[in-house]
Amino acid sequence: MAALEETPRAAAEMLDPHQIVARPPGADLRRALVLVTAAAALVAAVVASLTLGAVHVPLRDVVDALTGQAEDGPLKQIVLQLRLPRTIDAILVGAALGTAGAVLQGALGNPLASPDVIGVTGGAGFGAVLILLVFPGAIALLPIGALVCGSLAAALVFAISWWGPDAGSIGKLLLAGIAVGSFFFAATTSIMVIYSDRVQSAVFWIAGGLSSEGWQSTRAVWPYFVVGFIAAIALMRPLDRLALGDDVAASLGARPRLVRLTACATAAVLAAAAASLAGLLGFLGLVTPHLVRLAGGDSSHTFVIPASALCGAAILLAGDTLARVVAAPVELPVGPFMVALGVPLFLWLLRKTTV
Amino acid sequence: MSAPLLEVSGARVTIGEATILKDASLTVDAGRLVAVVGPNGAGKSTLARAAAGLQPLTSGSVRWSGEDIGSLRGRRLARRRAFIPQRARVPGGLRVADAVAIGRSPHVGAFHRPTSADREAVARAIVRAGVGDLAQRQLTTLSGGELQRVQIAVALAQDAPALIADEPTSHLDLGAAASVARLLRGLADDGLAVVLVVHDLALAAAIADEVVVISHGRSVAGGPAAEVLERERLADVWRIDAQLETSPGRTALHVAWLGEPTTQMENR
Numbered sequence: 001m002a003a004l005e006e007t008p009r010a011a012a013e014m015l016d017p018h019q020i021v022a023r024p025p026g027a028d029l030r031r032a033l034v035l036v037t038a039a040a041a042l043v044a045a046v047v048a049s050l051t052l053g054a055v056h057v058p059l060r061d062v063v064d065a066l067t068g069q070a071e072d073g074p075l076k077q078i079v080l081q082l083r084l085p086r087t088i089d090a091i092l093v094g095a096a097l098g099t100a101g102a103v104l105q106g107a108l109g110n111p112l113a114s115p116d117v118i119g120v121t122g123g124a125g126f127g128a129v130l131i132l133l134v135f136p137g138a139i140a141l142l143p144i145g146a147l148v149c150g151s152l153a154a155a156l157v158f159a160i161s162w163w164g165p166d167a168g169s170i171g172k173l174l175l176a177g178i179a180v181g182s183f184f185f186a187a188t189t190s191i192m193v194i195y196s197d198r199v200q201s202a203v204f205w206i207a208g209g210l211s212s213e214g215w216q217s218t219r220a221v222w223p224y225f226v227v228g229f230i231a232a233i234a235l236m237r238p239l240d241r242l243a244l245g246d247d248v249a250a251s252l253g254a255r256p257r258l259v260r261l262t263a264c265a266t267a268a269v270l271a272a273a274a275a276s277l278a279g280l281l282g283f284l285g286l287v288t289p290h291l292v293r294l295a296g297g298d299s300s301h302t303f304v305i306p307a308s309a310l311c312g313a314a315i316l317l318a319g320d321t322l323a324r325v326v327a328a329p330v331e332l333p334v335g336p337f338m339v340a341l342g343v344p345l346f347l348w349l350l351r352k353t354t355v
Numbered sequence: 356m357s358a359p360l361l362e363v364s365g366a367r368v369t370i371g372e373a374t375i376l377k378d379a380s381l382t383v384d385a386g387r388l389v390a391v392v393g394p395n396g397a398g399k400s401t402l403a404r405a406a407a408g409l410q411p412l413t414s415g416s417v418r419w420s421g422e423d424i425g426s427l428r429g430r431r432l433a434r435r436r437a438f439i440p441q442r443a444r445v446p447g448g449l450r451v452a453d454a455v456a457i458g459r460s461p462h463v464g465a466f467h468r469p470t471s472a473d474r475e476a477v478a479r480a481i482v483r484a485g486v487g488d489l490a491q492r493q494l495t496t497l498s499g500g501e502l503q504r505v506q507i508a509v510a511l512a513q514d515a516p517a518l519i520a521d522e523p524t525s526h527l528d529l530g531a532a533a534s535v536a537r538l539l540r541g542l543a544d545d546g547l548a549v550v551l552v553v554h555d556l557a558l559a560a561a562i563a564d565e566v567v568v569i570s571h572g573r574s575v576a577g578g579p580a581a582e583v584l585e586r587e588r589l590a591d592v593w594r595i596d597a598q599l600e601t602s603p604g605r606t607a608l609h610v611a612w613l614g615e616p617t618t619q620m621e622n623r
Contacts, residue, residue, distance in 0.1 A: 020478040020490045021452050109444060165371050234465075241460055245444035248509060250409045253433030253461050299448030 031303055034296040038310040042091070045317040049087045050079060052321060054329045057083075082212040089210050089218055089277050090317040092225050094284065096274040098312020099232045100267040101285035102292070102305045106239040107263035108170050114286035115271030118177040118264050121282050122184030123153025124275035125206060129188045132202045133195040142205075143217045143276035147224065149184070150272030156180050158261060168257035173264065208281040208335025210320050221273050228270035232305055235263050239301040281316070283339050287346050288312045294349045315342070358421030359384050360548045361436070361517055363406050365415035368398075375401045377572035378415070383550055385516060388543035390559035390580075391552045393569035394593055399552045400441075400521050402569060406550060407438040407519045419517075433461035437510035439520040443502075445494050451505050452490045455481050458512030477512050484508035484538060500531025507538060517548040525554060536562050556584055560599055561606040568592060580606075 050062045057065075057075050064070035065079040097115070104113040115121050127149025131142045157180045161172040192199050238259045241249045246256040271285065292307040293299050319338040324331050361383040368376035376398040383389045391399045404410035406417055408424050417424040419435045427435060437458070456469065456477050463469050469477075481490050484507045489497065497505065503523050510518050520539065524532035532555070540562040543549045553559050559566055560580035568576040568583060570592045576583045581601050589597045596611035 018474065018478070020481050020487055021456070021474045023450075023452075024491060109446070237460065237465060240457055243444065243446045243449060244454060244457060244509065245440060247409060247438060247440035248443050248457075248506075251407065251433065251436075251438035251440075251510070252458065252513065253429040253431075255429075293448055297448065299446060300453060 027297060031296045031298055031307075034292065034307055035310065038307060038314050041318065042310060042314040045314055045321060046087055046091075048325075049090065049317055049321045050083050052325050053078075053083065054324075081214050085215045085218055086210050086212050086320070087317060090320045091313040092218070092222070093210070093274040093278040093281065094313035094316030095309040096225055096228060096270040096312070097281060097285040097316070098288035098292075098308035098310075099229065099305060100270040100274070101287075101312075102289040102301070102308040103232050103235060103239065103263045103270075104267045104285075105289050106242065106301050106304070107235075107260045107267070108173065109242065109245075110170065110174070111290065112286070113174075114282055115267060115274075116177075116181060116282050116286075117174055118268060119153035119157040119180040119184065120150045120268045120271040121275065121280055122181035122188070124150030124272050125280055126153075126184040126188045126191075128205050128275070128279070129191050129202050132205060133191050133198045136198065136201070140216070143221050146276040147221060147272045150275055151268055153180050153184055154264065154268030154272070158264065162261070168261060170260070173260070204333055205279040207333040208279040209323070209331075209333040210278050217277055221276050224269050224273035228266055228273065229309070231262065231266040232270070232309075235259070235266060236301040236305050239263060239305075243299070278316075279335065281335050281338070283335070283342060284312055284316060287342055288315065290346065291349065358418065360420055361406060361550070362418045362421075363402065363415070364418075366402060366405050366412055366417065367414045368401050368405055368410055369413045374413075375572060376405065379405075379569060379572065379574045381406060381550070381567055381574065381577075383517065383548045385548050386543060386546050387564045388540060388549040388551060388562060390563035390566045391550060391569060392554070392556055392559050392566055392584075397569045397592075398572040399569050402574075403519050403521050403550060403552045404438075407436055408432050409438060430461045433513060434515055436517040436519055437513040437515045439506050439510045439518060439523055441522040441525060443506055443509075445497075445502065447493070447495050449494050450490070451486060451492055451494060451497070451508075452477065452481065454494055454505060455490075455508045455512050458509035459514075461513060476514060480508045480511035483511055483542075485534075498531070500527050500534060503527060503531070503535050504538065507535070507542075511542075516546075517550070518542065519550040519552075521552045522554065523551070524558065532558065556580075556589075556597075556599065557606040557608040560584060560601055561604075 047059065051057050051059055055078055057079055061070060061075050062079050065076045070076040101114050104118065105111060124146040127145035128142055131138055131145040157173065157176045160176040162168050166172060192202065238254055241252050241254045242256055242259060249256040274281065288311050289304055289308045292304055292311055296303055296307060319341065320334045323334040323337040326332060359382045363379065363381040366376050366379045379398060379402045381389065381402065391402060393399045401410055405412055419427060458480065459469060459473050459477050463473055481487055484504045486501065486504050486508050489501055524535050527535065536558055539549050539551055551563065563580055565578060566580045566583045567574055568588065575592065576588060584599045586598050589595055596614045598609045600607045600609060
């Protein structure tokens with residue numbers, strides 16, 4: 001009978017605590033490899049983005065332009081006024097979408113979560129189409145319109161899901177998000193039908209893509225990115241506490257619904273800011289965190305959030321550069337282009353794993 | 356005399372229109388295992404959640420070492436008690452050791468890294484719950500019984516003097532349930548206060564120092580199992596003809612499974 005009895009205290013004396021808790025050496029290496037690869041890809045993409053395009057700018061001229069040593073001329077202007085802002089936009093937008101997806105998937109405990117499900121995409125699309133089609137004279141307000149309507153849609157989703165019994169539950173948030181999103185999509189479609197003669201100008205934006213319009217839009221929305229990224233960093237530990245469910249999180253002294261609301265608001269700000277610069281690129285927010293988890297073999301948010309930001313930036317910048325270069329001087333819209341490249345890769349990874 | 360570790364008195368909980376808990380009381384001291392039993396829907400889990408601070412009270416009080424639970428929030432409450440849900444989420448990509456490390460979070464500052472003392476506490480919890488050999492496994496690869504022991508390890512990493520477990524054995528096979536029961540009894544013997552919500556009356560009688568019976572939202576009896584789970588009470592509360600038999604280290608519940616509930620009431 002003695003063999004049936006557990007003797008944990010005796011076992012405690014035999015086992016080395018550090019050996020029990022330590023991560024296997026390969027695990028840390030794998031995570032580091034993902035981060036280093038993503039960082040290297042980002043650097044390569046930055047170089048490609050600044051040098052390649054309809055006009056090839058040699059790397060030396062790019063460095064001179066960036067360090068203020070270049071003489072005034074078209075090359076300097078191309079680098080500083082066209083390509084640098086576009087590169088910065090792609091990094092901000094890619095990082096924001098990767099982060100928003102990682103934060104949302106963690107907060108909602110749902111692998112399908114992306115900025116679409118909390119209404120942000122629908123709202124931002126409506127805001128942009130409203131400016132583009134109804135008030136084309138106020139085109140400068142496009143980023144702000146997308147940002148405001150995207151945030152408004154998310155706020156509406158939170159208000160509805162926080163109302164009545166079972167306030168703030170995942171099911172309520174998702175259902176409210178889908179309903180509000182549908183409402184805004186319907187409103188967007190209605191505007192497009194009414195102003196069908198002007199739809200052409202909105203197509204590129206809805207497909208998702210960056211533009212070479214200088215610093216103006218970036219200047220208008222950069223604070224939202226900063227706020228979103230800082231909030232996402234602060235959310236890494238609280239989101240880890242949600243991993244084992246709301247009851248365990250509450251047992252640990254967390255307030256799961258408050259964490260979830262904060263996380264959704266953070267994702268909403270980031271996704272709306274991203275949409276204001278680059279239109280609707282929802283796929284990136286959905287896929288990047290999955291890629292990171294699959295490649296890194298780790299789903300803790302202290303890894304997934306920074307790695308998703310890095311990978312999202314690298315993927316979008318590389319995709320945007322390719323889309324500019326492949327059929328130059330014609331620019332392909334980066335949204336569909338990335339989906340065409342990303343979906344086969346994602347499906348290939350998906351077949352070997354469980355979500 | 357100092358205040359008991361946990362004292363719930365006159366707890367009332369209303370959710371929406373329904374009053375789930377009407378008047379429930381519970382007292383637990385260090386080193387004691389108290390089993391909360393009762394039929395489905397009687398309010399056992401709501402009482403456990405209210406005691407743990409996961410469910411606000413409509414009226415009544417919950418006191419931890421004499422302090423009202425309303426004044427204990429966040430980390431302070433997390434250091435008083437750990438709550439073990441019936442079934443926790445089982446996310447992919449998380450090792451057992453990582454999950455148990457999450458249980459240590461009330462002791463790790465928001466912008467600090469876990470110290471070697473924290474890592475030792477996590478390792479201690481893993482070993483004490485008997486899941487040392489599972490530490491490197493992914494949560495998604497564990498059986499129900501193994502997962503439940505990991506849940507207990509997560510709670511132990513919290514280093515709180517009390518554990519509140521909500522039906523930890525309900526979906527386990529006999530062997531796994533007995534293994535969890537032995538673990539919880541051992542933890543009470545180590546000096547922890549344990550509140551165990553449980554359906555299995557024979558199991559409750561075997562391991563609990565005291566049994567509290569909840570019926571229709573009220574605590575209707577409390578005391579040693581042999582005194583509380585008498586035939587008349589089983590008939591009153593569970594509407595079944597059954598008798599508890601206890602001998603040292605063993606318990607059995609003899610149930611007239613096919614008897615008519617009304618006949619049982621008349622014949623008893």
